[in-house]
Amino acid sequence: MGLHKGNTAQYELRDGSKIAVLGGGPTGSFFSIFALKMAKMMGKEINVTIYEPKDFTKDGPGGCNRCGGIISELLLQTIAVEGITLPDRVVRKGIHSYKLHTNHGTVFIATPAFEKTIATVYRGGGPKGMAGGETESFDNFLLSRAAAEGAIHVPLRIERVESRGKPVLFSQNKEVMEADLVAGCFGVNSTTGKIFEEMGIGYKQPSTSTAAIAELAMTEEAITECFGNSIHLFLIPDKDIKFAAMIPKGQFVTLCILGEDLSPSIVREFLERTLVKSVLPSSYSIECSCLPRMNSGAARRPFADRVVICGDAGSTRLFKDGLGGAYLMGKAAAKAAVFQGVGEADFRREYYPVYKSIIYDNLYGSFLYAVIGQYRRWKYLTKAMIEVVRKEQRDTDNTEKILSNILWDMFTGNERYKNVFLKSLKVRMHIDMWEGLFKSLLRRDDAER
């Protein structure tokens, strides 16, 4: 592997070609669904086997690929057009708005007509004791869709991949398959990346940071009263925390804290803050918490002859809409394999541009988060921002609502970062911001006097 350059017939998928998918999370399932769909369109009968040891119907950490579980508006709409509509049993709550909390005020941004365009889901069976019943996890739903397209799910963990012209997969020290293509969709929360690094194809795992997740149990009435159909975001001046979100789901609220290498005590510390307490009901309990790894940079060389690596194991959208990234990359890799071939050159031509576009877009993202970081840190900037958004929300004739839209797109992952950046260049917004800043400074002067 890694020896052949250029597209030759040997890299074309044919009837009977075998694809091994390592990991049945969203990326693995999206890859499999599209590879099978597209192969059918081309009149090819390929075999797709998904290796995934987790049982996504199980409750507790064993069945869960830990994440906030927000399905962005963009992803929901796109997969609906693809014919994948999320059934009610998968959606834990429909979201129509965001509430942004800062130490200097709160703003509320909603969709037009309060249409619930964002979904919250569980990736596994949910917190302990929740399994069964009428609900289904997002990962299980997607894996079942892949199986319905014809993929075979094998509940094994792959421990070694050897290159013998074609990749050969091993589990429990036994050879399980010689594949025409291996799709590495193993995320960043296992040691599998090492297996691929050791293959000598030049792959280098992405950089990661630690995030924190906790499930807060409370009554449904409390959730309706305190959260409604809104995701609550916290922008607070804390050097460790970039931002935090509380995501309502049935009888639980998922707390997600993103920052730089967080420690286990972060959840309790966060919940002790006055601002946070003012949002929560008086009675709730922490059902579980974890510190998953989060992709924070792109992997090097995510493809070679007969190998493609996608989803979190490659690159993903910075801080947002990782599941949207899983869809984009899973589909792009499937398209390359079916329509072009499984050689390095095929992936370079068809897959790499999508991969790179995510990396470039994240550069705009980093810049925007840096700006938001400043807003978070400087009281008067925070106040000015709140002032402008409030004004935009009050003004029903103002259809542009630039800053509200920017914040919405940033936090919902609804728009590429580049487009958000371009929106932020609009002069009107800057005039409003200066006006807001001026007003909050004036108020300070008044107060001081």
Add this chain to the structure above:
Amino acid sequence: MLKGELGRNYTDGEIIFREGEKGEVMYAIQSGKVKITRVTSSGETTIATLQPGDIFGEMALFDRLPRSANAVALGDARVLSIDKKKLFTTINRDPTLVFKILEAMSHRIRSLNEELAKLRDAKAKVVKVCPDMKATCGMILDQAKEFVKAENGSLMLLDDREKKLVIMAAFGSDRVEKAHLSEGYGIAGDVLKTGMAELINCVSSDRRFVRSPIEIGSMLCIPLKCDQHIQGVINMSHSSENHFSLEDLSIMNSLAFYASLALQNAKNFASLRKATDGVLIHATLLNEYAAEVD
């Protein structure tokens, strides 16, 4: 209980979009059903009935013309809207996104083609000027039998003078039923009054149902309308419940349109013949009288 969450709720009969409106979004059905209707000179016609997972409203996005039909919630429905600008930006990045839309459109064109071919055939057979009313009714019912699978069927016409429905043609157990129903009596009588086609999935629980020795689980009852004048009804029934589909209802509605024309033709022809016969008799009598006088 699971509460439906995503999208926007529409109650039964609520309009999602109207014919002639500008189309800025397309839709995906999350739950419930949506019917696509058009208003024609003979009333509202349902073109399609869509199910969860189906997409609709995409035509106006692609041809940039006003909406070509109405979309109405059939029962409570929940629908997710998909913004045109975002959709096209995504398609621009990944043109394979239109595969599914193309597939849905091809499906629709294919079933329209099939329906059109069937109707052309039916029209050719049925709209022939046929002088005999009973023969015309028989022909219409034969055609209906080809369109939907039913165990029993009948075509009843309204006797304007007696205000009664009279069976003109029948098959299956309906053949032995010699009932003459009064207007407004039973399901058929009701359809005659309202002029609305009905699909009844469970006949026994319909309070208008008039008990009969024949075992009927489900039925279709379609009015025969011509220029808003209702001439009669076609009944198709089956012993099992939930036997007929909304597609059956739709194709029978289309057939009923041509059938009404054919019946009107037959009626016109019959009265024309009566009139000519009258004239002929008069002429003969006059002739004879003239001969006698001579």
